[in-house]
Structures are given as C-alpha cells and as structure tokens.
Amino acid sequence: MNLQPRPSKLQCVEGPPDHTGEERIPGFSPMKWSLAEIRAAIPARLFIRDTRRSMRYLVRDMAMAIAMWRLALFIDPFFQAGQTRSLLGAPVTETLRWLSWMVYWWFQGLIFTGIWVIGHECGHGAFSGSKQLCNTIGFITHTFLWTPYFSWKIxxxxxxxxxxxxxxxxVYVPKTRGDLRISEGHGHKIDYEDYLGDTPIFTLFMLIRQQLLAFPAYLLFNVSGQKRYPAWTNHFNTESILFTKGQRRLVIVSNLGIIAMILGVQRACATFGAAQILKYYGIPWLCVSHWFIMITYLHHTDPSLPHYRNKEWNYQRGAASTVDRPFLGWQGRFFLHDVAHFHVIHHFFPKMPWYNGAEATGYLKQFIGEHYAFSDKPAFQALWQNYNDCQFVENDGDVLFYRDRQGRAQRRPASPEM
Known part of the structure; x- marks a missing residue:
C-alpha cells in the first residue's frame, strides 16, 4: 500500500505522453485460456480440503507460539541476575539480553504471521469443508492479531x-498519471524529477511508514483502496460502501471482537505493565503487520505485472497478475505456510488448501507457461526496487504496466496482430 502523498502543485496537461523507444522493451499479450481449462489441468485431488491436516498446522503454530513465550520469560531474569552480570559484565550482558529479545521478536513475529495466514485460509474456506469451523477459527485467530475477520474477509x-x-x-490499485498530475507533454521531454524525485532517505522513510502503518491505514481509511470509494470508507462502519445490508451483522461481530481485544490488552497492561505486553505481544504483532504488508505488496506490485481496464480484464487474467517469490527461504515455507512461495495458484483457486500449493503450482506453470510469474530476487531488494519502479500507470489503455520515477516501463502491451 503506497502511502506516498499526492503532489498538488502541478497541473495535468492533456496530450500524448512521450514513449519514444519503448518498442524495444518486451511486449505482452494477455492469455486466452478460460478458468475451466486451467482448472482441468490440475488434478482434482489437490482441491480436497483435509480438516485434520489443517488442524495439525494450527496446533503446531500455537504450540510454537507458547513455547517461544515460555522461553522469553527467562530472558530478563537470566541476564539481569547478579551472577550473570558479574560473570559477563554489564555491557556484554545488556547486548546479549537485547539480542535475545530480537531473536524472540523475529521468530514470534513469523509464528504469529503463520497463525494469521491460517485465519486468512479460513476466510477463503480452504481450512475445512465446514464453513462454521472456518469462521470460528478465522474469527479467533484474526481477532487475536487485530484484524476484523468478517469485515476484512468481505x-x-x-x-x-x-x-x-x-x-x-x-487494494493495490495503481495511481495513474492523472492522479499524480504528471504532465503528459506535447512533444517535449517531461522532467519526472519535478513530480517523483525524492531523496533515498525520504524514500526509505516512506517505505518504512508503509511497512508499519499500511494495513491499519487500509482498514481505517481505505489507504491504497479503490479510489472511487467515498471519503471515510473503512472496515468498521456498518454503513460503509464495502458492505451490503445483509453483511452488517457480520461487521458488528468483527467490531465486537476488536473491542474485546482492546479491553483485554488494557486489562493485561494494568496487570503486568505496558512494557511487558509490548515486549511479549506488541512487537511480534507489529512484525505481523510488517510481514503481511511486505508479502502482499510484493505479490501484487511488480513492473512485469499487468493491470487491466474494461473488457481486457477477466478473472483468470487477474489471477495471473501476481508473482510467486521464495520469501525468506525455508522460514517462509515453514512458518508462513508458503503464503508467498505459491501465491499465484491461490489467486486462481482460493479454496485450494495451502499445503497443496507447491504441487498444484507445477501443473499451473506447465499449462500457462510464460504467463506464470516468478521472481527469485531477494525480498528486501525487491521491496526497495519495486517501491521505486512502480510509481504510476497511464491514464489510457486497457493493458497497463507500471512506470518508474523516470517514466519508464519494463514491459508494454504487444502490438495488435495484423
């Protein structure tokens, strides 16, 4: 979710943009297959949901979270003990104490994110064939991690x-040239520095702000959401454009869950102290927000991925406009349930169990070929580059690709066949 402020001092000038030389970049033609054809290429057994297997993953994650919490209980008593401080010295002891907390935050944050992912799978009905079980587990896990389950699910x-x-x-709807009020030019070269030029330090600040605040900002203020929605669109107002009249009861239930969390955290802070709650729970939750935003941003934001207007869009083309990434290597596979490794297949078939994603992706890749998107670029490098390379799309056209801070695209719609 891009929280970059919109420039206001420059006016949009009508006229064709200067795309000189873009005939040399790779062309793209949307895929032609139907969703039924793609589904037929994947064995039916991979769509079967195994409730017991799903429960084992949930129990494993909960057991790891409890184990990490129990281990963290020893950090301060051990390193603040007089015997430890006299043996190692105060500077070394404090350094090791904070390193131990950072290790806890890293792994507990990953474990919490994995629990959030299971709640997400419940929202899609991929956890079990029982809708009631999915909603019960999804509501509990997402509420625990400050996500209004039913509202966000909708x-x-x-x-x-x-x-x-x-x-x-x-979400992740690209800004257009007009949204940023970038002149389209009349044969003259556009100085993109006037519109998009930021220092690396400021860009880093904006990126960190995105990583920490984007998800709450989306839930509360529709940041990076659909621009045509009215002001103050959010996930907590029962009258929001996001919901139908029949869904308002579910929004209320989600809100009650968040209210219960607020009261629970207040009670915990009063009992154990705010600093303790922050160390054991608050910072790992902040890591969840970071990982979730980073993962989803990199799923849906890349210079190689198309966006569509009008009749060029269909469901399967939209599903293919995501990218698989080996996010955090083995840690992403083990703790995050392959949420980033095999996301493309999830967009095609959201009810498919996540533990079948690897095998199903093999069949999908074989069938759709070059339309399957994969990047093995290191995750943090990709985050920085995509944040700079994915600035806006054109005002016109039905197949669109991001342009960078110099107005350059890395891909273009292929010329129509004669």
Missing amino acids: SHHRHHSNHASMERDE
Whole structure:
C-alpha cells in the first residue's frame, strides 16, 4: 500500500505522453485460456480440503507460539541476575539480553504471521469443508492479531474476484498519471524529477511508514483502496460502501471482537505493565503487520505485472497478475505456510488448501507457461526496487504496466496482430 502523498502543485496537461523507444522493451499479450481449462489441468485431488491436516498446522503454530513465550520469560531474569552480570559484565550482558529479545521478536513475529495466514485460509474456506469451523477459527485467530475477520474477509473476497482490474479491485490499485498530475507533454521531454524525485532517505522513510502503518491505514481509511470509494470508507462502519445490508451483522461481530481485544490488552497492561505486553505481544504483532504488508505488496506490485481496464480484464487474467517469490527461504515455507512461495495458484483457486500449493503450482506453470510469474530476487531488494519502479500507470489503455520515477516501463502491451 503506497502511502506516498499526492503532489498538488502541478497541473495535468492533456496530450500524448512521450514513449519514444519503448518498442524495444518486451511486449505482452494477455492469455486466452478460460478458468475451466486451467482448472482441468490440475488434478482434482489437490482441491480436497483435509480438516485434520489443517488442524495439525494450527496446533503446531500455537504450540510454537507458547513455547517461544515460555522461553522469553527467562530472558530478563537470566541476564539481569547478579551472577550473570558479574560473570559477563554489564555491557556484554545488556547486548546479549537485547539480542535475545530480537531473536524472540523475529521468530514470534513469523509464528504469529503463520497463525494469521491460517485465519486468512479460513476466510477463503480452504481450512475445512465446514464453513462454521472456518469462521470460528478465522474469527479467533484474526481477532487475536487485530484484524476484523468478517469485515476484512468481505473486502478480501472482492479483491480476489476483481484483482488487477483498475475499476473494481479493492487494494493495490495503481495511481495513474492523472492522479499524480504528471504532465503528459506535447512533444517535449517531461522532467519526472519535478513530480517523483525524492531523496533515498525520504524514500526509505516512506517505505518504512508503509511497512508499519499500511494495513491499519487500509482498514481505517481505505489507504491504497479503490479510489472511487467515498471519503471515510473503512472496515468498521456498518454503513460503509464495502458492505451490503445483509453483511452488517457480520461487521458488528468483527467490531465486537476488536473491542474485546482492546479491553483485554488494557486489562493485561494494568496487570503486568505496558512494557511487558509490548515486549511479549506488541512487537511480534507489529512484525505481523510488517510481514503481511511486505508479502502482499510484493505479490501484487511488480513492473512485469499487468493491470487491466474494461473488457481486457477477466478473472483468470487477474489471477495471473501476481508473482510467486521464495520469501525468506525455508522460514517462509515453514512458518508462513508458503503464503508467498505459491501465491499465484491461490489467486486462481482460493479454496485450494495451502499445503497443496507447491504441487498444484507445477501443473499451473506447465499449462500457462510464460504467463506464470516468478521472481527469485531477494525480498528486501525487491521491496526497495519495486517501491521505486512502480510509481504510476497511464491514464489510457486497457493493458497497463507500471512506470518508474523516470517514466519508464519494463514491459508494454504487444502490438495488435495484423
């Protein structure tokens, strides 16, 4: 979710943009297959949901979270003990104490994120064939991690149903040239530095702000959501455009869950102290917000991925406009349940169990070929580069690709066949 402020001092000038030389960059033609054809290429057994297997993953994650918490209880008593401080010295002891806390925050943050991912799978019905079980587990796990389960589930389903559609997608909708008021030029060269030029330090600050605040900002203020929604659109207002009248009861239930969390955290802070709650729970939760935003941003934001307008969009083209990444290597696979490794297949078939994603991706890749997107670029390098390379798309056209801070695209729609 891009929290970069919108420039206001420059006016949009009508006229064709200067795309001189872009015939040399790779062309792209949208894929032609139907969703039924793609589904037929994947064995039916991979769509079967195994409730017991799903429960084992949930129990494993909960056991790891409890174990990490129990181990963390020893950090301060051990390193603050007089015997330890006299043996190692105060500077070494304090250094090791904070290093131990950082190790806890890293792994507990990953474990919490894995629990959040299981709640996300529940929202799609991929955890079990029982809708009641999915909603019960999803509500508990997401509420524990400050996500209004039913409210977010509703908007997230709409995102899946309309992904990569400029008119209808819910999140990660690219800004257009007009949104940023970038002159389209009349044969003269555009000075993009006037519009998009930021120092690396400021860009880093904006990126960190995105990583820490983007998800709460989306839930509360629709940041990076669909621009045509009215002001103050959010996930907590029962009258929001995000929801139908029949869904308002579910929004209320989600809100009650968040209220219960607020009261619970207040009580815990009063009992154990705010600093303790922050160390054991608050910082790992902040890591969840960071990992979730980083993962989803890199799923849906890349110079090679198309966005569509009008009749060029369909569900399967939108599903293919995501990218798989080997996010954090083995840690991403083990703790995060392959949420980044095999995300493309998830967009095609959200109810497919996540533990079948690896095998199903093999069949998908074989069938759709070059339309399957994969990047093995290191995650943090990709985050920095994509944040700079994915600035805006054109005002016109039905197949669109991001342009960078110099107005350059890395891909273009292929010329129509004669």
